Amino acid sequence: MSAENDNKPVEEVKAPEVKGEETQETKPVTSSSVFSMFGGGAKKEKKDDDEDRGDNSGSAKAQREAAAAAAAASKEGGEEEQAPESEDVHFEPVIHLTEKVETKTNEEMEEQVFKMRAKLFKYVSDTREWKERGTGDVRLLKHRDNGKTRLVMRRDKTLKVCANHYVVPEMKLSPNVGSDRSWVWNVVADVSEGEPEALTLAIRFANSDNANQFKDAFIKAQKENETLFKKAEEQANKPAVNEGFPMKEWTVEVYILDQDGKEKPARCFTKAVYHLHPSFANPVQTFMDPPFKCTNEGWGEFEMSIDLFTTEKGGKQTVIHDLNFAAAQYDNVHTVTFRNPSQALQQILRETGPLPSDEERKIKKADGGKKKKTFDVEKMADGLIKLGEDDLLQVIQLIHDHKDDSTYVQNNIDAGEFSVDLYTLPDSLLKMLWDLLLKQGVVVA
Structure with missing residues (x-):
């Protein structure tokens, strides 16, 4: 640039003042040296300035051609192209966290009759030591339909079952040695682990009063269950009912006859085992005391075998009894032979007459x-x-x-x-x- 140009007044490069609405022709000149001096001006104008300086490089030429093609396409369409809008993508959640899941505990049909916090232990016979099984609430739950009561205990936080068994009459609470707030008992079939398991359990309470409350509730449940279990066992001994056949109750007893033909207690036998019809739920029934009374209910007649045992070695006598309902009461007489009876057995037999x-x-x-x-x-x-x-x-x-x-x-x-x-x-x-x-x-x- 010559010195003459450098000495030009600044007013000559200012944009003219325009009154009213701006038009394309009256816009400020952004390519002025004033803006260039201070690094101003839009990129587009800078590009045009480059073109004015005669920049004929390949990249600049390609850019100019692309810009011209875009302008022509916009002019033909009547409006500038807009970028396509993106699709609204929606993803369904795999799991709805707000959805409620119903959990069954198998306690829905039971009523809680006792609840007390305690700590449970299991005796390990291999190591001969007590192992802690869990801490939580021990509860007695009574079924609303059958009335049976079971003991259930769950661990704190995890709620995992650590005790689950019926309170049967055979169980006996024994005080733990050296403690007035702990009880020990044996369980034949605890199902807390899924399969029935025989266990020796011990439970410890916060004080002796709590322990005694548990014992009272435990014994009460035992007495109630004893009646229910006995009734269920009697019902199980009954054969299936056949339509059109009336049910009849029958009883069989065993006696021995003296020399005059009179009935005497069969004290020469120590046990009688009845083998009933297979249709009975409990077809093999054992009785230990004379007259070895066997009572059941059924509709059909059948032939049963009765095994009679003595204290002698190999002392088993088997008799066959034909059960029928032709008469209200009848007798079947069988002869049994004792070989080499002991002196004690001979003395019992002599009670009915001479040998x-x-x-x-x-x-x-x-x-x-x-x-x-x-x-x-x-x-x-x-x-x-x-x-x-x-x-x-x-x-x-x-x-x-x-x-x-x-x-x-x-x-x-x-x-x-x-x-x-x-x-x-x-x-x-x-x-x-x-x-x-x-x-x-x-x-x-």
């Missing part, structure tokens, strides 16, 4: 206790107790080898005792024993 061997004893004693007048049974009994150990073993072996079905022998190995009724021995065996005693010199002919 078959008793008559034989009388005949032998009336004959002086002799067999064919060659030996004396009474002398034989005295002589046997005088024998030495080896000779007694020989006597026992002889008896075992030559006894018959009528011979009474009782061998108590645990007590080291051997008993034999000489009057029940066959003649041939008595002769052998007599000769042995004569040989040992313990009897005299």
Whole structure:
């Protein structure tokens, strides 16, 4: 730039003053050297200024061509192109946090009859120590329909079940050693872990008053459940009801007959096991005391077997009883045989009359206790107790080898005792024993 241009007045480059509405021709000249001097001016005008200076570079030329094409397209469309609007994208949440989820605890049909805060322990038999099972509220819940009460305890915060079982009559609360606020009891089937499990549990309360309140509520629930369980068991013993067949209650009892044909308590038996029809819910029923009364309700007639047991080894007698409703009351008489009964059993049997061997004893004693007048049974009994150990073993072996079905022998190995009724021995065996005693010199002919 020449010095002449530098000395020009500033007024010559000012924009002319215009009154009224601005037009395109009257806009301020933004390409003035005044704006350039201070770094002013829009980028667009700067670009035009570059063009005025004759910038013919390739990039500038391409920009000019692109600008001209855009201007032509805008002119043809009548308005400037607008950028396309973006689609309104909406995502549904996977989980609605405000949605309520119904949780079932299986306690909806139960009424809470007791609640107390406590700490529960379980006895571990392997390590012989008590392990803490949880702290929370122990509750007794009574079912509204069947009336049965169960014990349920949940841990604090997690609410996980740590005790869940019925309060059955067989349970017994025992005081924990050295504590007046703790109880111990055995559980046959606790289902807190899912599967029934036998456990020994202990529970500890804040004080003795709370512990005693728990005990009172526990015992009350036991008494109520005992009646309900017994009723349910009786109902379970009933067979399925068939339409058109009336239900009838029947009873079977076991007696023994004395020599006059009169009924006597069957004390010779210790247990009776009835095998009923398979349609019964409990087809095998056991009774321990005479007259071994078995009472049930059903609609059909069937044949049952009854196993009668004694204290003797292998002492089981089985009889078959035909149950029918032809008569209101009837008897079935069966004969049972006891082989080698013990002296105690013989004494019980004699309560109903003499035994078959008793008559034989009388005949032998009336004959002086002799067999064919060659030996004396009474002398034989005295002589046997005088024998030495080896000779007694020989006597026992002889008896075992030559006894018959009528011979009474009782061998108590645990007590080291051997008993034999000489009057029940066959003649041939008595002769052998007599000769042995004569040989040992313990009897005299």
